Amino acid sequence: MSLHGRTALVTGGGGPLGRAFARALADAGAARIVLVGRSERALKEAAELMGEVARTAVCDVSDPDSVRALADEVADEYVSLLVNNAGVAGPVKPLVDIAPDEWDDVFAANVRGVYLMCRAFLPPMIEAGRGDIVNVASVSGKRPLLNRTPYAASKMALLGLTRTLAGEVGPRGVAVNSLSPGPVRGPRMDRNFRLTAQLTGCTVEEAERDFTSRSALGRLVEEHEVAQALVAMLAMPGLCGADIDLSAGMVAPA
Template structure:
């Protein structure tokens, strides 16, 4: 392992076909990491891979639905020739935007399958090799929504709180084996998902889109959303902190404190 703990290693990033997964993959690749892009849609993965083709450390794609045990087991077998020492569990879905009493059980189950069971299955599949090598890093992407109320988003909020609990406990389970497990909790990230949320909120309340956005952003100390590039940089920073495990890194522009 190199002095900066990053260059020369191999990272597996889930949900890597767009958004935060894409940004994290770009940040790691630029730091000299070989990146394996995992996700459910081959075309999106190949698009990101095309952006990283010239990276010296290389890039690879792997189609996988991380919520499905069989798919994750197949992924582990397919990557048996790779020394995955960094696992970034980023895959997730937003779920319904409704009052809890209007959320259907299958909607609730889908959010937890992707956002929580997927993290468990990926850790279960790829931690044994890290434990055997007595080295490795797991970054679970949670959300500030797991630490503060977010009206009409109960399934999502509850799932992200579960990821926080999973991270803290797992860090204590594998710490003696030299494996670090941390959480990265972004606040609202500028992009299509938040644009969707602002449209829905404007429709629900009668506000304009701009008013709905401002009402949300005003909760942050920086009075803005964070960017995908800032999330990628934060993931890289976590990997460069060898004494940190069981931590939850808030990246919300100060939203969690208000």
């Protein structure tokens, strides 16, 4: 399925993985990339690296009014590819120590945000009889992740959303799939290793070694590898309701 001439919208577009997705889609021929996020500064920095192909829009995907305003702002574009990449890592601590507000914040960004974005951008795809939605889930939705219950639960919920929505809109020509990265090298994993070290009393280096030892390849996943997986998924006709794992072999419980 060619990306040439298509407009893609990437949430979390100001972050490292969002930028990698945007660059890979542009390199694969997308005519326009709409970068969406909460930080105008981060979005502008990302857009400057991409040139005229990029367009930015500030939006909080967990807020219905903000998503509605986003849809109005980019109504002049036919977004035929939606990449739901926005999300938060949430707290790193035992469930009994997690406050309800902390739990709700994770689900608002990681699940509610995907629902609202799909709800806003699906109608034109259904009307046109074609389109793609890729929800960025996580291997953590398929295996235990100790002291990260809201994050793991939200990503498992996202897998259920993906499969059910695929069944609803697949007959209308819209393919819905999920991409589940494992631990991706970058600021978020650095934060998680630091918090894990504080919680368990080990060093940051030990926290990282313990985590990566659970994968078959014994390493973290790189941002460009996840972006390449996204493009590969879009080149696979017939892929619908599927989840693609890119975790360096971290699916099976340790």
